[in-house]
Amino acid sequence: MTVTATTPVDLRAFLHGLPGVDEVGVEARAAMLATRSIKADAKAAAIDLAVRMVDLTTLEGADTPGKVRALCAKGIRPDPTDPSCPSVGAICVYPSMVPVAAAALAGSGVHLASVATAFPSGQAPLEVKLADTRAAVAAGADEIDMVISRGAFLAGDYRAVSDEIVAVKQAAGDAHLKVILETGELATYDNVRRASWLAMLAGADFIKTSTGKVAVNATLPITLVMLEAVRDFRDRHGRQVGVKPAGGIKTTKDAIKYLVLINETAGSDWLSPDWFRFGASSLLNDLLMQRSKIATGHYAGPDYVTLD
Amino acid sequence: MPKSSTRLTVRKTYKLFIGGKFPRSESGRTFVVNGDNVALASRKDARDAVVAARAAFGGWSGTTAYNRGQVLYRIAEMLQARRAEFKALKVPGDELDAAVDRWVWYAGWSDKIAQVAGGANPVAGPFLNVSTPEPTGVVAVIAPTSLLGLVSVIAPAIVTGNTTVVLAPEPQTAITLAEVLATSDVPGGVVNILTGRYPETAPWLATHADVNALDLTGAEPGELAAELERDAAGTLKRVIRPPAGSSGFDADPGLRPMTALLETKTVWHPKGY
Numbered sequence: 001m002t003v004t005a006t007t008p009v010d011l012r013a014f015l016h017g018l019p020g021v022d023e024v025g026v027e028a029r030a031a032m033l034a035t036r037s038i039k040a041d042a043k044a045a046a047i048d049l050a051v052r053m054v055d056l057t058t059l060e061g062a063d064t065p066g067k068v069r070a071l072c073a074k075g076i077r078p079d080p081t082d083p084s085c086p087s088v089g090a091i092c093v094y095p096s097m098v099p100v101a102a103a104a105l106a107g108s109g110v111h112l113a114s115v116a117t118a119f120p121s122g123q124a125p126l127e128v129k130l131a132d133t134r135a136a137v138a139a140g141a142d143e144i145d146m147v148i149s150r151g152a153f154l155a156g157d158y159r160a161v162s163d164e165i166v167a168v169k170q171a172a173g174d175a176h177l178k179v180i181l182e183t184g185e186l187a188t189y190d191n192v193r194r195a196s197w198l199a200m201l202a203g204a205d206f207i208k209t210s211t212g213k214v215a216v217n218a219t220l221p222i223t224l225v226m227l228e229a230v231r232d233f234r235d236r237h238g239r240q241v242g243v244k245p246a247g248g249i250k251t252t253k254d255a256i257k258y259l260v261l262i263n264e265t266a267g268s269d270w271l272s273p274d275w276f277r278f279g280a281s282s283l284l285n286d287l288l289m290q291r292s293k294i295a296t297g298h299y300a301g302p303d304y305v306t307l308d
Numbered sequence: 309m310p311k312s313s314t315r316l317t318v319r320k321t322y323k324l325f326i327g328g329k330f331p332r333s334e335s336g337r338t339f340v341v342n343g344d345n346v347a348l349a350s351r352k353d354a355r356d357a358v359v360a361a362r363a364a365f366g367g368w369s370g371t372t373a374y375n376r377g378q379v380l381y382r383i384a385e386m387l388q389a390r391r392a393e394f395k396a397l398k399v400p401g402d403e404l405d406a407a408v409d410r411w412v413w414y415a416g417w418s419d420k421i422a423q424v425a426g427g428a429n430p431v432a433g434p435f436l437n438v439s440t441p442e443p444t445g446v447v448a449v450i451a452p453t454s455l456l457g458l459v460s461v462i463a464p465a466i467v468t469g470n471t472t473v474v475l476a477p478e479p480q481t482a483i484t485l486a487e488v489l490a491t492s493d494v495p496g497g498v499v500n501i502l503t504g505r506y507p508e509t510a511p512w513l514a515t516h517a518d519v520n521a522l523d524l525t526g527a528e529p530g531e532l533a534a535e536l537e538r539d540a541a542g543t544l545k546r547v548i549r550p551p552a553g554s555s556g557f558d559a560d561p562g563l564r565p566m567t568a569l570l571e572t573k574t575v576w577h578p579k580g581y
Contacts (some may be wrong), residue, residue: 292517298542299355301518 011158015198021189021225030220033264034257043256044294047287048086050255051078052273055113055244057092057281058308059120059212065100068093072104074306079288082295088284089273090143094119095136102140113143113178117168120182120211122147126164133171143176144168145208148195150185158198165202178206178244181226184216189225196229206242212279217247220261227265240269246279252290255283281308322346322479324353324503325486327360328496339504346479349502351512354473357500358518361446361471364497369443369469377418380467383492384411390488397480399455406558407459414463417566421468425567429574436577441570443469444546445520448513450506450536452526452557453478458485460557461525462499464565471498473519475510477526479503507532514539521546521569 038046056075058067072091079085090111093101098114105112114136118124124132133144146168152160169177179199183192199207207226209218223245230241243266249255255278262270270276285308289300321338323330324347332338335350368376387394387408394404425441447465451458451474458476465472476482486501502509506527513519514536522540524547527533533549540547548568 298515298539299358299512299517301516301543304517 015194027221030224033260036260038256046256046259047291051287052086053277054088054284055090055092055277055279056088068097068100069104075110076108089277098136098139098141112141114141115145117146120213122149130171133168137175144172145178147180162202169203176205178208179204180208183209183222184214192225196226200233200241206244208244210247212247218245231266242275244277249280250282251286322483325501326357346503349504354509354512357473360497361473365471368498373419377415379493380415384408386488386492403456407456410459414467418467434579439572439574442573444569447472447521448519449474449523450526451476455481456557470569474501475506476501517543523548525550
């Protein structure tokens with residue numbers, strides 16, 4: 001099935017024809033996988049992979065050019081005392097900060113993501129959203145994190161949501177499009193599955209859990225449902241889509257739980273910064289502290305990493 | 309129903325005291341001391357205790373000195389109320405009295421130490437120059453065995469706003485003291501007590517980059533203590549050694565135990581002309 005060939009009725013029929021999610025089962029499976037113990041060399045490798053997967057994010061009204069430049073410097077070289085420490089996957093900022101970040105990141109190989117489409121609520125006319133997207137891309141963003149209209153989705157107007165993603169994808173041009181489902185507002189796992197498929201059918205390159213601005217952000221079970229969706233989507237359509245949990249992932253332990261989840265659900269093809277990202281800010285410091293614990297043999301402390 | 313011997317004894321397991329709770333060791337290990345099962349702390353318990361102590365530091369150091377004094381006095385009250393339990397653990401009566409008195413003594417110092425350890429400095433310039441003492445941070449303590457010794461290392465650390473991770477070699481006394489602390493309005497995490505063998509856990513605390521000071525009062529003098537001191541130097545911790553030739557804790561402790569765990573902040577303020 002392709003989106004262009006469908007009528008609203010087909011799309012609705014398809015999304016509602018997806019099998020329901022076994023809530024108890026998915027939570028039990030996520031909890032079970034979270035108990036895996038990753039040690040020694042595997043842990044060191046997992047930490048470096050997680051660093052490379054971080055979308056180092058600052059999305060505050062109080063963001064200043066100076067803060068964004070500092071964050072970019074940190075993203076390029078997270079641990080200045082250790083040249084073997086990899087750079088993060090991307091820096092994620094508001095559109096108004098994209099020019100500053102683009103200048104700071106030039107030539108570093110670190111991607112530049114910008115939220116767009118009236119982030120975080122998505123409650124703006126389509127023209128505004130498209131202009132937001134074009135402005136971010138023109139200023140140098142090579143990844144766009146858009147939000148879906150949860151209001152339209154929950155009202156059952158799937159066609160409107162789908163059309164909007166298609167239009168933003170077009171406006172984004174070559175930039176990678178991450179579609180934020182804001183799962184904390186979708187209420188059920190069934191809706192998460194439907195929204196994942198809807199976004200992928202409409203052309204999303206990544207599906208992302210949350211904005212980080214609502215009470216419930218990324219959780220393991222929600223990410224599990226989304227990983228199943230991208231796996232099934234590739235089986236069916238031959239196109240691989242990435243996943244990005246965002247918000248509330250603060251510790252190395254959390255990050256490693258997600259890596260286990262990827263490997264056991266979607267498979268090792270997704271264990272790459274091209275196909276999986278963490279939307280996070282404080283996670284990076286914890287990863288660096290764990291990295292230093294492995295390197296030095298003693299516990300690290302927050303006095304030895306930057307205050308962001 | 310007749311009084312019979314069918315009633316089962318309620319046996320007590322002495323657990324750790326971390327973040328205001330009494331968990332078992334994450335390692336699941338226990339050892340037996342005088343017929344009681346006692347949790348045997350591991351390095352991960354020490355790590356968790358440091359996290360709890362760090363989390364408690366902001367709140368406790370931000371509490372007013374007056375309020376901290378009230379909390380310390382409350383500890384004295386609760387210790388007084390639990391005399392029987394300590395007597396059952398064979399703590400002598402006069403040592404118990406001294407321990408209660410020591411809490412009261414330190415409680416009194418809470419809002420006075422700043423005047424003694426800080427003050428206005430005369431400077432040759434148009435500035436108001438003021439020094440104030442601030443708590444060092446998270447203090448790892450290798451505690452002595454006696455109740456009075458334990459109180460004499462914990463009280464001076466917390467009265468000024470530090471938080472502590474205490475390695476206690478005499479587990480029953482220490483955990484019973486933890487039960488006193490847990491019922492005295494001491495916020496969870498201000499005092500964390502780990503029972504077990506300090507040679508196993510102390511090196512992890514001595515090298516821990518989020519521990520700011522190390523008190524070796526209860527450590528046997530020797531190679532391990534020297535090694536701990538060297539480890540502590542790696543992250544520039546303050547180290548407290550027991551004064552040479554000191555024995556017992558009966559003497560007036562003086563201000564040194566408190567001032568050893570304070571940092572001085574000096575502010576230069578222009579006088580405005």
